[in-house]
Amino acid sequence: MYGNMETALDTAWAAGEGCPHPPPDEDPYEPLDPSPPKGRPSPTAGTSVTLGTPRVTPRGALVALVALVALAVTLLLLLGTLGARRISDLEAALEAEKAKEPPPTAASPWFLLYNQHHSGCVVPSGQWLSLSHCDPSSPSQRFQWLPGGLLRHAGTGLCVASPWFLLYNQHHSGCVVPSGQWLSLSGCDPSSPSQRFQWLPGGLLRHAGTGLCVGATRDAPKPSSSPWFLLYNQHHSGCVVPSGQWLSLSGCDPSSPSQRFQWLPGGLLRHAGTGLCVGATRDAPAALVGLRPCQAGSRLQRWGCARGALLGLAGTALNFNFGHERQRRVLLYGGTGNWSRWLAHGSERDVCSKAYFLPCSQGWVFFRHSCYFFSSFAASWDNSRTFCWALGARLLEVDDSEEKALVQAQLRGPSWLGIRDSDREGTWSRGDGTALGPELSFWHPGEPNGGTRENCAAVGPDGLWADYPCETPLGWVCEGAP
Structure with missing residues (x-):
């Protein structure tokens, strides 16, 4: 607004009245629109106004350019600082969210302890356990495995333990x-x-008084070797004895050093009379077995036991066998009959019961780099998986023909595998969720054929697979690290 504002409504603008106009080069309020407001006389009536391009000196242009560059650099630095700070804030927020995430479950799924003979499930009765009709919806009948083999009750949070x-x-x-x-x-x-x-x-x-567990101050030193024993074959009623550089069978004589053997660390079998170790000439059927200088890292001198007192070359399906060679020498054989079963003489236990150094626990079978446990009773697929989980292992996943041969040598009936297609019908996957390719499958002809009714796979004594309803009680095989 130009000039004074009058309070009277009937006062009009007049030329030359109001505030004096500054000289043109000092006017701080140059109007955007040079034309006067409509219906009002121009405060500069009779005076012409000329618009022109302002004069800019070269030095002024250089100063302006430098200022513009400085402003751009400042903006870039500011954006970079803000971006880095924003990224840092986002990373901190992400770490905070990760910290809020619950840790992965350290317990198995809940299940009921069912006894098929009594047709009942375990339930607390005071501080003790009893049996009742099964009710899957009742927390009082639910249990779960915890790491270390602990069995926790859902309703109380307490673990199953023996009486005092x-x-x-x-x-x-x-x-x-x-x-x-x-x-x-x-x-x-x-x-x-x-x-x-x-x-x-x-x-x-x-x-009971302290809730503490009994423990030693340090581990007792492990002996460097097992006690001496004789390798006895019950079917032939004889014990292993050297015959030149090879091994044969003879009548048992516990007092004779020539028949005594002992376990060394790593699954080595040392002969008392010579100090040499039992070794095969190669890991192939019909390879002869004799005595060689002990080599801890030799795979041809590492032995282990399987179910039924089978003694074999560790990591293979080849067994220590007597009876299939014309010159009555011990050799490696793929069969699992009585000629491949060896006891510690004078006992009913297999020779591995004398060992302290085998890679797998007693009752497990060592093959290549894994230990295998073959169950002696039947359970559903879910319960079988839980049992393996409690043992620190997982349900068997057969990876190749050699592992298939091992399973064939051990199984007595169908046993659960760790694969199923319950998530997506027809897509069989392993325990970790990865899909099972056809090149790693050993399905029986015509299998799988159960549709949505049979979503869990089992392996038979022939090494071939079939699908079953997951609730079917079958044997199971666990596979774990040594």
């Missing part, structure tokens, strides 16, 4: 009792919690 007992030594006529942080012996008092112990799953021995 006293550790009694008959010779000293006393019971174990804590003495500070150590254990000692005292007169027995069944009413005293300080003398009560109980077994927990996994072989832990817990003290």
Whole structure:
């Protein structure tokens, strides 16, 4: 607005009235529209106004250019700083969200402990366990495996454990009792919690008074070798003995060093009379077995046991066998008959019961780089997977023909595999969710054929697969690391 504002509504603008106009080069309010407002006289009536391009000197242009460049650099630096700070903030937020995520489950799915003979499920009865009609919806009947072989009850959160007992030594006529942080012996008092112990799953021995478990200050040193024993074949009623550089069979004589063997670390079998180790000439059927200088890293000198007292070359399906060679020498053989089954003489146990150094636990079979457990009772697919999980293993996944041959040598009936197609019909996947390709499958002709009714796979004694309803009670095979 130009000039003074009058308060009277009837006062009109007049030329030359109001505030004096500054000279043209000092006017700070140059109007955007040079024409006067409609219906009002121009405050510069009678005066012509000329618009022109302002004069810019070369020095001014250079200053302006430098200022523009400086402004651009400043903006770029500011954007870079803000971008880096934004990325840093996003990374911090992502880490915070990760920290909020719950850790992966350390427990198996819930299940019911079912006894087929009694047609009932385990349920608490006070502090003890009993049997009742099965009710899958009841938390009082649900259990789950925890790491270490612990069996937890859903309704109480407590773990299954043995009853309390006293550790009694008959010779000293006393019971174990804590003495500070150590254990000692005292007169027995069944009413005293300080003398009560109980077994927990996994072989832990817990003290009632403190809730602590019995433990040693350090591991006892492992012996460098097992006791001596004789390799006895019950079918031939004879024991292994050297025959030149090879091995043969003879009548058993426990007093003779020529028939004594012992286990060394790594699955080596050392002969007492010579100090040499049992080894095969090659890992192939009909390869002769003899005595060689002991080599801890030799795969041809590493032995192990399978179910039924089978003694074989570890990591293969070839067994230590006597009876298939005309010159009565021990050789490697793919069969699993009585001629390949060996006991420690004077006992009913296999020769691996004398070993401390085998890569797998007693009752497991070592093959290549894994240990295998073949069940002796039947269960559903889910329960079988849970059993393997509790043993620190997983359900078997056959990867090649050699592993298939191992399974054929051990199985007595159909056993669950760790593959199923319950997520997507017709797409069989492993336990980790990866799809199973046709090149790694050993389906029986015509299988799988069960549609949506049979979503779990099992392997038979012939090594071939078939699909079954997942609730079918079948045997199962676990596979785990040594």
